[in-house]
Amino acid sequence: MSLIHFFLAHRLEIADSTGEHLWLVLISMLLAIAAGVPLGIAVTRKPWLSKPILGSANVAETIPSLALFGFLLPVPWLGARAGRLAIATLALYALLPIIRNTVAGIKSVDASVREAAQAMGMTGSQILLRVELPLALPVLLAGIRIAAVWTIGIATIAAAVGAGGLGEFIFRGLAMVDNRLILAGAIPAALLAILADIVLGLLERRLARGRS
Amino acid sequence: MAEAAAPVIQFRDVEYCRGESIILRNLTFSMQPGETLVLLGRSGSGKTTALKLVNRLLEPYSGEVLVEGRATTGWNPILLRRRIGYVIQEVGLFPHFTVEKNVGLIPGLEKWPAQRKAERVDEMLRTVGLDPAQFAHRYPHELSGGQRQRAGVARALAGDPPILLMDEPFGALDPLTRAEVQDEFLAIQRKLAKTIIFVTHDVREALLFGTRIALLENGSLAGIYAPQEFLRAADPPAAAYVATLQKSPIPIPQQRGIS
Numbered sequence: 001m002s003l004i005h006f007f008l009a010h011r012l013e014i015a016d017s018t019g020e021h022l023w024l025v026l027i028s029m030l031l032a033i034a035a036g037v038p039l040g041i042a043v044t045r046k047p048w049l050s051k052p053i054l055g056s057a058n059v060a061e062t063i064p065s066l067a068l069f070g071f072l073l074p075v076p077w078l079g080a081r082a083g084r085l086a087i088a089t090l091a092l093y094a095l096l097p098i099i100r101n102t103v104a105g106i107k108s109v110d111a112s113v114r115e116a117a118q119a120m121g122m123t124g125s126q127i128l129l130r131v132e133l134p135l136a137l138p139v140l141l142a143g144i145r146i147a148a149v150w151t152i153g154i155a156t157i158a159a160a161v162g163a164g165g166l167g168e169f170i171f172r173g174l175a176m177v178d179n180r181l182i183l184a185g186a187i188p189a190a191l192l193a194i195l196a197d198i199v200l201g202l203l204e205r206r207l208a209r210g211r212s
Numbered sequence: 213m214a215e216a217a218a219p220v221i222q223f224r225d226v227e228y229c230r231g232e233s234i235i236l237r238n239l240t241f242s243m244q245p246g247e248t249l250v251l252l253g254r255s256g257s258g259k260t261t262a263l264k265l266v267n268r269l270l271e272p273y274s275g276e277v278l279v280e281g282r283a284t285t286g287w288n289p290i291l292l293r294r295r296i297g298y299v300i301q302e303v304g305l306f307p308h309f310t311v312e313k314n315v316g317l318i319p320g321l322e323k324w325p326a327q328r329k330a331e332r333v334d335e336m337l338r339t340v341g342l343d344p345a346q347f348a349h350r351y352p353h354e355l356s357g358g359q360r361q362r363a364g365v366a367r368a369l370a371g372d373p374p375i376l377l378m379d380e381p382f383g384a385l386d387p388l389t390r391a392e393v394q395d396e397f398l399a400i401q402r403k404l405a406k407t408i409i410f411v412t413h414d415v416r417e418a419l420l421f422g423t424r425i426a427l428l429e430n431g432s433l434a435g436i437y438a439p440q441e442f443l444r445a446a447d448p449p450a451a452a453y454v455a456t457l458q459k460s461p462i463p464i465p466q467q468r469g470i471s
Contacts, residue, residue: 116304119267119377120318120367121293134308 006180014169018188021165024158025151025192028087032094032147037140039095040102041128054103057096065154068092069161086155086163093154094147101143105136138208145200152193156185166192218281220245220375220407221266225275228261228431235261236431239275245374248401248408249436250422252415252453258431259411263377266409267296279375294318297368297376297406301383303360305352311337311363312348318371336366341396358389365397369404376408382417394420415453419443427453 007014039057043050063071068089073079078088109132117127133140159167166185173181219242228236236258243249251259264270265277268284276283284292305314313320315336319329337344340362352360361381368376382390382397394417401408401421410421418425418439425442427434427449434449442450 110302110304110307112300112302112304113306115269116298116300117306119269119293119296119298120321121290122321123290126321131306135306 003180003183007184010184014184014188017164017166017168017185018192021152021155021167021189021192024083024086024090024155024163024165025148028090028151028155029094029144029148031087031091032098032151033144035091036095036098036143037102040099040140041106043099043103044106050103054096054099057099060092061096065089065093065157066160069157073161082158082162082164085161086158086165090151090155090158094151097143097146097150098140099143101139101146102136105139105143106132108139109135138204141200141204141207145197145204148196148200149193152189152196156189217245219243219278220247220280221409222278222281223262223265223275224278226262226265226272226277227274228258228265228270229273234431236265239431239433241426241433241436243407243409245407246405248410248421248423250418250425251409251411251428252413252418252422252425253428254413257428259413259428260379262428263379263409263411266375266377267293267298294322294371295373295375297371297373299361299364299368299376299378299381301380303352303364305360305363305367307352310349310351311342311355312344314352314363315366315370317367322371332370333366336370337363339369339400340366342366356389357385358393361385361393362396365400369400374407376406377411378408379411380413381410383412383414397421415457 039053043053060068069085072085072088075088078084113131113135114127117131122130155165156167156170158165159171166189169181169185173179173183173185222242223239226236226239227234239258239262241249251262253259261270265272265284266279268287268289271285276285278284279287279292279296305311306317309317312333316329316333319332324332333348334344337347342359342362347355347359347363352363355363361384365381382393385393398420408421410417412418419442422439424436424438426436427442429449435445435447437445437450443454445451445454
C-alpha cells in the first residue's frame with residue numbers, strides 16, 4: 001500500500017521525469033533513424049562500406065553505456081550540456097539495429113522484383129523509394145522497435161550525467177537505499193518499454209499484412 | 213515488305229564474358245519489326261544473357277547490340293527500357309502493389325493522365341483474360357500462378373512498347389495452365405504484332421511462337437531456322453531437338469496380368 005501512496009504523492013514528479021525520459025528517447029531515436037536509414041542504404045549500394053559502417057556501429061554497441069557517456073564528455077559541443085550528451089549516446093546505441101535492419105530489409109527484396117523494376121525503366125531513386133524501402137519497411141520497423149526498447153532502458157543511465165529522466169529516481173533510490181524511489185523510476189521505464197514494443201509491433205504486423 | 217524495313221534489333225558480333233568464362237561469342241543476327249525470334253537452348257547456353265543485352269541490363273564485352281538502329285550503350289537506359297516490355301518466369305510483380313497499380317506502373321512513370329491510364333489498365337487486363345472487376349484490386353499473392361503471369365504480361369504491354377522480351381515466361385506453370393496461357397498469348401502476339409524475343413528450352417513452345425528459331429549452344433549461335441526448316445534440319449543440334457518431339461514422352465505401361 002505504501003508504494004501506491006508514495007506514487008500518488010509523487011505523481012507530478014514522476015510524470016515530469018517520464019516526460020523528460022520520453023523526450024530523450026524520442027529525439028535520439030529520430031536522430032538514429034535519420035542517420036541509420038541512409039547509412040543502411042549506403043551499405044546496400046556500396047558493399048565495401050559494409051565493414052566500416054557496420055563495424056563501427058558494432059563497436060559502439062559493445063562499449064558499456066555508462067562508459068560511453070564518459071567517453072563523449074570531453075567532446076567540445078556535445079559535452080557542454082547534459083541533454084546533448086545523453087541524446088548523442090542514446091542515438092549511437094540505437095544506430096546498430098536500425099542500420100542492420102535497413103540492410104536486411106532491402107536485401108530481402110526478391111531479386112526478380114528488383115530486376116523487373118530495373119527492366120521497366122525505373123530510375124535508381126524510383127526503385128529505392130517505391131519498391132525497396134516500402135518492401136523493407138516491416139523489417140526496418142522491427143529494427144526501430146528493438147532500438148526503441150533498448151534506448152528506453154539505457155536512458156535511465158542518462159541521469160548519471162545529469163540529463164534527467166526516470167533514472168533520477170533510480171539513482172536517488174540507490175543512494176538513499178529506498179526501494180520505493182527505485183521503483184518510481186523503474187516501473188514507469190519498464191511500462192514505457194513494453195508500450196513501445198506493443199505499439200511498434202502492431203504497426204509492424206499491419207505493414208507486413210497484405211503481402212506474401 | 214518486311215525485307216525492306218530497318219531491323220529493330222541487331223546483334224553485331226557480340227561477345228559477353230563473366231569473369232574468365234565466355235558466356236556469348238560471335239553472336240550476330242537481326243530482327244525485322246513484328247517478328248518473333250525464339251532463342252532456344254539448354255540451361256547455361258547464354259539465352260538469358262542475350263536477352264538482357266537488349267534492354268541493357270547487361271552490356272556487351274565486345275561487338276554491339278543495336279536497338280532501332282542505335283547501340284544500346286548509346287541509349288539512355290531508362291528511355292531504352294521504356295520501349296521494351298520484359299516478362300520473366302518469376303514474373304516480378306511488386307508484392308505491395310495491387311494488380312491495377314502493377315499494370316499501371318509504366319503509364320504512371322510516363323505521366324499519362326489518370327483517365328487514360330485507368331482505361332489502359334482495364335484494356336490490358338481484358339487482353340490477358342483477367343476480369344478487371346474481379347482482379348484489379350487484388351494483390352499478387354492473392355492470384356494463382358497463371359493469373360500472376362497474365363498480370364505480368366499485362367504490365368509489360370501497358371506502356372505499348374514496340375519490343376517485348378520474354379524469358380521462359382510460362383516455364384513455371386502447370387501443363388494445363390501453360391497451354392491456356394500459351395493460347396492466349398498466341399492471340400495477343402497476332403493481334404499486337406510486337407517485335408518479340410522469346411527465350412525457352414521447350415521445342416514445342418519454340419515452334420508455337422517463333423517466326424524464326426535461333427539455336428544457341430554454349431554461347432554460340434548454332435543456326436537460325438524458320439520453323440519448317442527447323443523440323444527438317446539435318447545439323448546435329450537442331451536434329452537432336454526435333455528427335456525429342458518424336459520420342460513418346462511417356463513410356464506406355466505394359467499390361468500385366470496376374471497369373
